Amino acid sequence: MATTDRRVEPVSAITDRDGTPHRDVRLAAVAVAFAVLQLCYSVAHMDLGWDESVYLSQVDPRNPAAFFSAPRSRGISFLVAPVVSLTPSVTALRVTLVLLSSLALFAAFRVWEPLLGKGRVALAALLLTGLWITVLSGPEVMPNLWLALAAVAAAGWFLRARRDAPGRRRALAGLAAALAAAALLRAPDAVWLALPLLAACACLRSWRTPATTAAVLGGLAAGGAQWAAEAYTRFGGIGRRLALSSDTEGGMGAHLGTGFRASYRALNGPQLCRPCRIAGPSVTHSLWWWLLPVLIAAACALALRARRRAPGEPEGPAVTLLPVACAMALAAPYLLLLDYAAPRFLLPVYALLALPVAGLAAHAVRAAGTAGGRRARLATVTALCAVLAAHLAVQVEELRVNTADARDTTVRYRRAANELGRLGVIAPCLVTGPRAQPIAYEAGCASAQTMGNNRSHTTADIVRTATRIPTALLYDTRHPYLPPYARRWHSHPLPGTDWLAYLP
Template identity: 55%
Template sequence: MTIAPTRIPPGLLAPHPATRRVPWPELVAIAYAVVQLALVVPHLGLGWDETVFVSQVDPRTPAAYFSAPRSRGISFLVAPVLAVTGSTTALRVALALLSAGALYAAYRVWRPLIGPGRTALASLLFAGLWTSLLYGPQAMPNLWVALSSVAAAGWFLRAMRPRAPRGTLIALGATVAAATSFRLSDGVWLALPLLASCAAVRRWRRPAPLLAIVAGLALGGAEWVVEAYARWGGVGNRLAVSSATQGGMGAQWAVGMAWRSLDGPLLCRPCRVGLAHPELTLWWLALPVLVLAACLLALRTRRRSIIWLPALCGAALSVPYLLLIGYSAPRFLLPAYALLALPLATQAADTYQSLHRPRARFLLAAAAVVLLALHLAGQYRVLVHNEADARATTGAYRSAAHGLRRLGLTPPCLVTGAHAPPVGYYAGCASANVSGNNRNITAQALLRRAAHDPTAALTAKDSGPPRYARDWTPHPLPGTGLTAYVRSSSSTP
């Protein structure tokens, strides 16, 4: 397959007077921040994965176990805020504002390539998704991979233009490094179509862009590789542990799971949920069809690369979550959505401009506005529902932590068992587990620590104590569905 080099019509680089008067990309970013601040920030506590990432750099709490598949980019991102305050609200506000700025900056890279109108539409298509709004103020990596990938693809195309400034190569490497630091595997999947394009397009066969991509991968993955040798004995061992933690990476058909979990739950593992509102998933089913149509229509233009490259990168970033993993979460496909919004917006605008009759233009614009309004209304409906579910979950974590403190668990203390990382974080305790994906201690070592630190083992209500805590005192934690088994002074280690 051959991708034509980027050629921008001269008129595209000069904004239309109407576009110059209305700063649509800036307005989309502002609206993205406002919706987050109004609907998500005031109500949402820290979720399970967030407490793991945040605890790594929060000086007020012990660090939770950091499992093999994780990357530390999001921890580094929130570290400056946590150095100043431990307030969840302050962290949420900072991330909401930062994500809105990053949304604008990432799509701003594309403005010289597709123009401000198309840039604004693409960013709106992505920012209007309920997953983008819910995870904008959260300390989770997927949204940041998405925005880094959008910027990286744009800088790649700009670096391939004749007499491109050297700064474009630096920006390309930096954005690939950013995506890789947030999730190593996603950085690799992003780099693959970029490297393949360097090889496939004759005029792109230059060493500088290739070296920039490779350097970005190396820089973004350096910490992960160093930690692989320090904690797991090498990259191969860490990859093997990562695969086991995720249930075994391999050829698996996860498209159905991704579709069924599209509107929630936030984590579908095991994924046996039914599809509650199929009408709200029509956009997802139409997405690959529309992107494929945009790619085919681009065959007749000189701007094939502007359509094809983000489509290829988006498809590549969806591969591990649709074909290689045995569970699903709506946030996994955020990088794909962010990239696929670009060919959709570009082709939609091109189709509109190709119409010469005013009536046809009016009808197309009216239909597009109606469909977009219906789509955003559906996304709002799903956002409210899932935000409420997330709020209830984090509220249960807080209630369990309050219950443990009433039982006398104060730092230094230890929480183990069900939901140990988030409950331990809220209680100010260390967390550890003797089994499962977060196993990081043996039962014997846990009992030795329990001999001198206040310790509680959490289990589901009425499920009975762990074997090592059979003589510990049970304390139901109302409103959480959990029972805490607390080691009393008479318990033997």
Template identity: 50%
Template sequence: MTTTVVVERRPATPVGVRRPRRVPWLALVACAYAAVQLALVVPHTAHVLGWDETVYVSQYDPRVPAAYFSSPRSRGVSFLVAPVMAVTDSVLALRIVLVVLSAAALYAVFRVWRPLLGDVTTALAALLFGGLWSAQLAGSQAMPNLWVAYGAVAAVGWFLRAPGEPRAHWWLAGVLLATTLVRLPDAGWLALPLLIGAVCLRARRRAVPFVLGGMAVGAVQWVAEAYARFGGIGERLHRSSTTEGGMAFHVNVAHAWHSLNGPQLCRPCTVPLTRPELTLWWLALPLLAALALGRAAHDRKARPLAVTALPLSCALSLAFPYLFLITYSAPRFLLPAYALLSLPVAALVTRAVSAGRRAAPLTAPICLAVSAQLATQAALLPGVSAGVGTVSARYQAAAHALNSLGVRPPCLITGPSALPVAYDAGCASAETRGNNASMSSGALLDRVGREPFAVLVPEGRQRPRFARTWTPHPLPGTRWTAYVPRR
């Protein structure tokens, strides 16, 4: 069985006749995406980095020791921000660069779909995805999930365009290479439906070596690091599973729903659902996806079924580990799935609106629903971004307080929140247990007399035994107490 994707070609314009200028809808969406970030996100996060961000950024920041890089992480984001950190330590500069890059990437990856879906549908898909508060917050953050989403959109688009365009296979391989660098496990879940589709559809079989080759080249660094730091691929995968709480079948859908409007990390996920009226779109997504697939199956003359079925399949594959293999959640985890689902949903909306008189009664409700969705996301964004800035500012306040106590570079900080605080203080960080355990207790104590040292202990917890004679220093506004050895 063969399936051919028809790439839209515009008819030639007669000589002497001016073609009307097309409205650059997709470019306007990308510009609006950048403007929203600059107006509502960056002002709250312009001077501080979040916990995970400090891990990625510190790897190639020449001014601070690199934080412990745990086994589940991949280094693509660190590579992305390394050129900025080589030039400046300004968080504001990093935020602005990431805003520009994320907006340009939004335009570039959805533009891949323009020959498949048309200008308006492609722009609407970008708007639906870029309008999510989690996507707007992620645009200026040094985090992997948004870039996996971009890679997924581009990879599926180039896969569908490959039979009729000679260079599409190479673009597909390049996108999968970059996505694998950013987050190898997600790239694997993305590639799985692509490989199944390539095997099942004769016209797509030439894509198999490009899919496998792109992933293989992208995984070279991860594999080399697995042997250099973790004892091999199997051991790294085992440690990754342990860090994630044990990768096994868990129905995690309720946790994903509860964390939809925050917190940024729900682990353990015991928080109540906030603003349930603003989560209806999430519950409607499966229904909209099913309607889009049914409409595409019914109307194959207008557009091949694969244009709808493949992004849906890849979205389900990318969402599966976060909905059924872990026991915690974060809003950013499902960004790749949302990005792919936006394409068939946008096609469903534009078809309904342009169906003529038969769909006239539906046009107004559909436009109202889309507008309400964008408005509710915009209403959530300022509060969420302010909350992220507040938490990150607490790390910075603790770092400044420790510097004033004499804990200055070269120095070492340990404790449950050591990684982000140490980065802001210019210190190395170490933990002896937990997901970020990087040093034994003996090795840690060997450094006590050789450099400034502090232990951070949250309110309500006991200090470690080795610090029972150290001087406590409550850090104002942070909910932590620092224990510093007497000199």
């Protein structure tokens, strides 16, 4: 479990029976399977979701930019900008993201091959891609999976950047680049990710060098520069942006039990649970989540025991303990400081913890072989494969359900946008109301909110705009309050949805 580079290197090259070395393709096979799963489940007929329309509108030359709230970062918008500038096709965008996310998965986990060996790394990648939320997130214009892969790469490059390690300059460059990518994608989360790395720089002699510290801080600064500059130009400074982010998130603070319960309840959907008052998933569909802390504790215990047996090799335990520390740091704000949840929030945590879990599985197989011989080893492998197959079957079912739910929601957005066009709400135009943003993007209109987390305009702004360009208020029939300015507007049902459109 707690192997060092020197012990693992011999297994990184596999040879044929005649002694000719050949490449191990297991990680590549996982990446290809990940791409196929995305294409089969998450791409076909799935239009754009709410947050996706916000991120896309920032770089889409055909549509007005939506209000960009304080908690968001622009990295995912930069990633998709070249595709959006060339084509409005959602299918082309999805397929491009499938290819990019699969390549990023391969690149991020490959960083760990000299540390853990190819088999363990391929298993870790399989554990991550076996989660329904990973497959659903791959082709989406959302930052969480990309942050997860950046975190995996950053932790791996950090471990490979030891004082006396070969290829140290490359590792330092990879570390800085991975942290810069994380900061571009979600600046506050990148800071949480960097805290264990900086602690390791301070406490462990192998990484206690100015170059390693500079790579961590330099990567954060390079990736976070845009976020910080925007904080001053739009929000009045970094402190003010953080305060507004907290307000938008519902007041970040000591939600010690609420955040954990919300994350558990949202484990298998919905994609956003706010407020999260639903019942939790069944035991069969959440057992892995409850077992995960036990498995991680066992992996850490094995790493520490190996440390006592080989006190001169601190890198071995670090291969297990560092990803666990980074995962705990990234989980802290979502489990302890928020009172709502979304399954995608914990993707970076799952990605990092997949590495020690894969190592623990390899240790179990090796221990069984040592104690009981080949037959015991085969029995252990068979049992682990059966458990993994049962887990993947549950995840595939959750993927099917959540993909269908996401498709139904986005189809309603498109139907509403098409009906608005039939009613004469065509660009330049404005759409307001609780569901305005994704429907406005589909219709090619600007969006505006007068209340809530995305408040960007006043009622007077809406009324003035309605005298100049086509304007529509989307009203949920289940909502009890219709704004006074729209009470004399004409209502139009939007077929196939629960909404009415009020037009002046």
